[in-house]
C-alpha cells in the first residue's frame with residue numbers, strides 16, 4: 001500500500017485527473033488530501049511515501065527525498081494563485097504586520113526574500129490559517145496561495161497586488177517552481193516496484209489531465225466559486241513539467257535563500273516508461 005499526498009487545491013487536479021476520472025487504476029494507493037505545509041510535514045515524518053511538496057521542503061531536506069522526474073507546479077511570469085496583497089505600496093510596510101499563510105512554505109520564503117532583498121523592508125511577520133480563522137478582519141497586507149488566492153482576487157479589497165512568480169521572473173527571467181513531487185528514500189528502498197508503477201501511472205494521469213482542462217473546469221470551478229474561464233486561463237499558464245529551466249530556477253532559489261541542497265531523482269534506469 002502506498003500513501004500519496006495530494007494538495008487540496010485546483011492546481012493539483014490536472015496531475016491526478018487520470019485517477020480522479022477513473023481512467024487510471026488507483027488500487028493499492030491511498031490519497032491523502034491536505035494543504036502543502038501539512039503534506040510537507042507528513043512526508044518528512046514518514047506518514048506519506050510520496051507527495052507533492054513545497055519546493056522549499058525539498059531543498060531543505062533533499063537528503064531524505066528523491067524527486068519524481070518531470071513533475072512540478074511552476075509558472076513563468078504570472079502564477080495568479082500566489083499573491084502578496086496589500087492595502088498600501090510595499091515600501092510603506094516596513095515594521096508593519098504582514099500576514100503569512102500557514103499553508104505555504106515556498107511562497108513564504110520567496111516573499112521574505114523579495115521584501116528583504118529587493119524592496120529593502122523588514123515587516124513584522126505574523127501567521128494565519130483560514131481554517132483556524134485567525135486572520136484579522138482588515139489586515140494591512142497578506143500572502144495567500146492556492147484556491148484561497150483565487151477566491152481573494154475577487155474581493156478587490158487590496159489595491160496593491162503582487163504576483164510572486166512575476167516578481168521572480170522580473171529578477172531572473174526564469175519560471176518559478178512552487179512545488180515538486182518527491183518520494184522518501186526509505187520508501188523507495190522498501191517499495192521500489194510499487195513506487196515505479198505508481199510514478200508511471202501518475203505520468204499517464206497527468207497526460208489525461210492536461211487534455212481535460214475543459215472538463216476539469218466544468219467539474220471543479222464552481223467548488224471554489226470561480227468562473228470556468230478563470231479556471232482554464234489559470235491552469236493553462238501553470239507548468240507541470242520539471243525541465244532544465246525549472247531546475248535552474250530551483251537552484252537559483254536555493255542559492256538566494258542560502259539552502260545547500262542536492263537534486264536527486266528516481267534513477268531513470270528503473271523506469272519502464274514508453275514515450
Ligand SMILES: C=C(O[C@@H]1C=C(C(=O)O)C=C[C@H]1O)C(=O)O
Pocket residue numbers: 007009011036037053054055073079081082103104105106107108145146147149178179
Ligand atoms: C502555485 C501554487 O503553488 C503552491 C505553493 C506552495 C508553497 O508556497 O509552499 C506549495 C504548493 C503549491 O500549491 C499555489 O498554491 O497557488
